[in-house]
Amino acid sequence: MSTSPSSLPGHPSGAVEWWRNAVIYQIYPRSFADGNGDGTGDLAGVRSRLAYLKDLGVDAVWFTPWYVSPLADGGYDVADYRAIDPAFGTIEEAEELIAEAAALGIRTIVDVVPNHVSDQHAWFQAALAAGPGSPERERFWFHPGKGEDGAQIPTHWVSSFQGSTWTRTTDADGTPGEWYLHLFTPEQPDVNWNHPDVRREHEDVLRFWFDRGVAGIRIDSAALLVKDPALPEVPADPAPGGHPFTDRDELHDVYRGWRAVADSYEDPRVLVGEIWLPDARRFADYLRPDEMHTAFNFDFMARPWDAKALRESIDTTLEAHALVGAPATWVLSNHDVTRPVTRYGREDSSFAFEAKRFDTPTDLELGTRRARAAALLTAALPGCLYLYQGDELGLPEDEDLPRDAIQDPMHFRSGGVDPGRDGCRVPLPWTADAAGAHGFSAPSDDGTTAEPWLPLPAWWGRYAVDVEEADPTSMLALYRVALAVRRAEAGLREGGFAWLDLPGLLGPGAGDVDQVLAFARGDVACLVNFGVDPAPLPPHTAVLLASGELPGGTLPTDTAVWLRTSSGT
Template sequence: MTENVLSPATSTRAAAWWRDAAIYQVYIRSFADGNGDGVGDIAGIRAKLPYLRDLGVDALWINPWYLSPMADAGYDVADFREIDPMFGTVAEAERLVAEAHEHGLRVIPDLVPNHTSDQHRWFQEALAAGRGSPQRERYLFREGRGEHGELPPNNWQAVFGGDAWTRVTEPDGAPGQWYLHLFAPEQPDLNWQHPEVRREFEDVLRFWFDRGIDGFRIDVAHGLIKDPELPDVPEHVRVGDGSHPHWDRDEVHEIYRRWREIADSYDGDRTFVAEAWAETPERLARYVAPGGLHTAFNFDFLQTPWDAGEMRKSIDRTTAALNAVGAPATWVLSNHDVTRHLSRYGRPAQDWKPGEQYQPNGRLDVELGLRRSRAAALLTLALPGGAYIYQGEELGLSEVEDLPENVLQDPTWERSGNTVRGRDGCRVPIPWSGEVTPFGFSPDGSREPWLPQPEHWKDHTVEDQEGDSRSMLELYRRALWLRRQLPALGAGTLRWLDAPDGVLAFAREPGFVCVVNLSAEPYALPEHSEILHQSGPLDRAALPPETAVWLAA
């Protein structure tokens, strides 16, 4: 299918490529290992660019590759202008970008602006400078409460568990101030009220734009601004009205309007996508209002259970809110922070809120999860706007839920007192070929992968699925190919068709219909001229439960 891939320079969609792009998430540690150390790297990505091209995606988002002590898998950045030696060099990153462009692929690295590593030069200077110093003003240092400052400054809790404050020892050896870290203690939060912090990140943007990258995914985009008074979080505060002291505050949008100006000053339609955990689609729309960021992940859809009514509500809420500000929706089913959707769909539905850790409920029905995942792929890729594909979902991978405790590396595991296993189960290196580990992830004779792969993944390799029309890989390849060929797909609108409870049916012009059967009974297909694609076998003219179909009207 490579003949259908256009280079960024010649694509007829280049004027607004991000409005309907299919973007593949590369979790770099687990995608492909080029040097044999058991950890994925830039060399591995470069070797797999033809695979991504042939899959039919438009771009790749790469999780953090910067210099880092790896306390949180690279989200604790020590230098935003250096590549960690584990992954390669800046020169290799530049070659990757150039080669990706030759394949018609754009490259979007991660950017982590909420915090740095505690090994970042700025934070080390802050520790050495002591109380009241200009160096400490770049972060959020405060005196503690209590008679001797022995209590944290407020009641804020870290996402990874425990207090969001750590007390430092001052240069003279005395107990000192506390610093804020909404994640791990190794990730001190920056003070985004400080002009030097803002100038620094504007310069980081330019540094990478100058090297040809096509945009950024913004980590914790909703968390940069804190209430300057740092008050306690009230017991019943709502995130969704702008009053929370550290999440989704209205002032954050001023930062992104400036970033948009910088992106727009470069050729090539550079783009941003926000990881913004907003309580409602209306709050999410504020991030992508005119003059702001381009797109934002749609976590409302990701967290919607396998229920036709709930999914339709999510689709309607999202499209209505984003259409009101002229922004496209960005659909996503899984990523490196949440349990893979096959393992969620293969269980009874449960209610979980933005920012919460999904907890498995009941025994996993793999076959059910697989059928629903195949149908969800066709639903997602048929919706108006863009879509993100998390590496391995195109192979039908489920969450690895039985990793030995001694290999777990997610800081959530330790910070929760070994009660919450964290996100390692969705980060296991993906399988490429062969019958035994590392399944082509690393060259022969390499070290074992940084997380162990299940033996049954031998039946889920790229090699095993290529050319098999029944495989998940070929389902995705054909869907992505059709998405480029059919003028109805991508950006635009949809029109719901009459259908019974449990069935989603919508039309997109010209001449396209998507039907998804989430009910327990077969559904008679509407009139059509051709079946374009299907997630599973059809029963004559009926659509079985847990199945989706694309039709030419």
């Protein structure tokens, strides 16, 4: 029988659809806080910092995978969904963490990676041992190679991490065997979603975590699960639903099954999809009332710091979500993406995986100013706000990691050209004092601390939590106030959305108002100046919050402001 979270100790109660305008904080467990001094972040570290998250004002936390894993891809190669990796803690600690967070009004979302498992997963090990033609291999995509000796790969599909998507096995007698499919690294074999065991197992995994009080599931690589069993090559211009391994129509039946599991609980659980699709209509199909509740809006995050581009993304996003009655999500970065302070300081401030290179110049002062404005822009938009750990401190991307410290497979599979994603995964600095890696690591039982799994730059002490907590102008102070105002203001919680006609409001001589994004949510107006020159402020009764100074009642370049207006939308 399904357990209601309301019956679990301290589980927050409230509106069933809390996720429609929630603030959700992403925790990368290895890098948030180290509670035992071994250099790796863990659940004990998170539990010790729950008060920080409460003070920040978040409604939920999302954990990237904390399961048993060889860590070939940062935990996204899962070996056992029903056990916590010993580096992070135990299943009992996870249950305690969920309950303690709930007692503070913070829900928990965990990651599930349905496209693939670790090559150390019991299923895959059994498949290798069983050999060709076995039932065990039917749970995966084993296939003979092409050519007389089977030495040619079955397809020329390209991996999300570059390179081939096929790896050849070795048979028991030592001869080359079948090939198996992996859209990511060879250590991440894809499972076959045409097999009933695969669907049954994943639905059981959902129940396992829902029964422990988890409020939602974030679904990794959600559009990749189902493959065309004929294994055709990728067409030059695939028709909608016709790609051999992306966004296939059969996927929706999978998520209807997951939604039925989520809705079977007294307090329904939430499904959040990681869906990278250029077609807004196809994206919205995953958010129909019987499928996922929300999905990440990567289009906005990937856009450059440009008024026209971001306005277009906002319009497209809101229109697509309105079609299915789902809330939009707004996110500036995550564990895969260059941090906004660095990204917005570049000549090309957009984001694309294939564009990442070493030694790309950035202006951190400019990027910080824009990131502060972006914080207010996204927090004012209707829907759900995601915040990646460290962005509330204004951390930049660490672009000076020693080459021998990099662990991300994207770096290695690019032949060392791509710096990978470890630059946004460096542990958080908690104290200005350099001891314990700036407070990241608590002392172990013998009073020592190990070197962190990724080194922190020595100069990161300036971004430490204790430094920013003492500075009312810091990025942390801005986020804390912004989230408090967002929670307190009815317009930002529940108000409609309407673009403001600035020429009409400001009259002749207002300047280049096309470079100013301005919209109203109830009686709160948000304005962001992307232009070169300061812009006049429209009529208002109060300034609620600004990302920077407003000299002479004007809005400077790369600055955002929230205003109280006399009329609402």
